[in-house]
Amino acid sequence: MEEYYAHPTATVDEGCTIGKGTKIWHYSHIMEGCVIGCSCNIGQNVVVSPGVVLGNNVKIQNNVSVYTGVTCADDVFLGPSCVFTNVVNPRSAVSRKSEYAKTRVGKGATIGANATIVCGHDIGEYAFIGAGAVVTKNVPPYAIVVGNPARQRGWMSEWGCRLEFDAEGMAVCPESKERYMLKDGKVVKLQEEL
Secondary structure (H helix, E strand, C coil), X not given: CCCCEECCCCEECCCCEECCCCEECCCCEECCCCEECCCCEECCCCEECCXXXXXXXXXXXXXXXXXXXXXXXXXXXXXXXXEECCXXXXXXXXXXXXXXXXXXXXXXXXXXXXXXXXXXXXXXXXXXXCCCCEECCCECCCEEEECCCCEEEEEECCCCCEECCCCCXXXXXXXXXXXXXXXXXXXXXXXXXX
16 A cells, blocks of 8 residues: 555656655656655646655645756745746757756745746745746745845745844744844844753
C-alpha cells in the first residue's frame, strides 16, 4: 500500500520519491526524478518537472507549473497558477536543457496567485510574493514584493503579518507577538530570552 495518495487521474512517473501523507490531486503530473516530502498537498492540474525537490508540508494550488531546477524548502505555499521558468532565453528551435537555471524557495515562503518567478533567483525564507508579481531578482528573507517587475514594499512575519519597524529597528508580529529586528537591510527573528 502506498504511503501517499494520488487521485486516479494523476500521473506519477517511475523514479519519484514521495513522502508519507502527501496528496496529489486531479490531472496532476509528477515527472521522473522528483523528490517530494511528507504531508505535501499538490492541487489539480499541477506539473512537477523532472528533478524538482519539494520539502515537507509544501502546498501547491491548482494550475501551477514547477519546472526543472526548482527547489522548495519546507512549508512553502505556491498560489494558484503561479509559474517558474527554467531558461532565461527560450526558443522552440533551440534546445537549452543544459542551461536550466536554479531557483530556490526558502522555508515558509509564499508565492501568490499568477506570480511568475524568472529562473536563477532565490526567494528567501518567509518572503511573500504578491499575486501577479514577476520576480526578476533575488528576494530577501521576510520581504514583501509586488508588481511587474517585483519591488519590495515591506517586511512580513513568519505568521504572514506585515511588520512595522520602530526607530530602533524593532517590530512585533501583531498575531504571534514574536519580535523581529531590522539591521543593515536584513530582518531576523529574535529568540526569546529565557
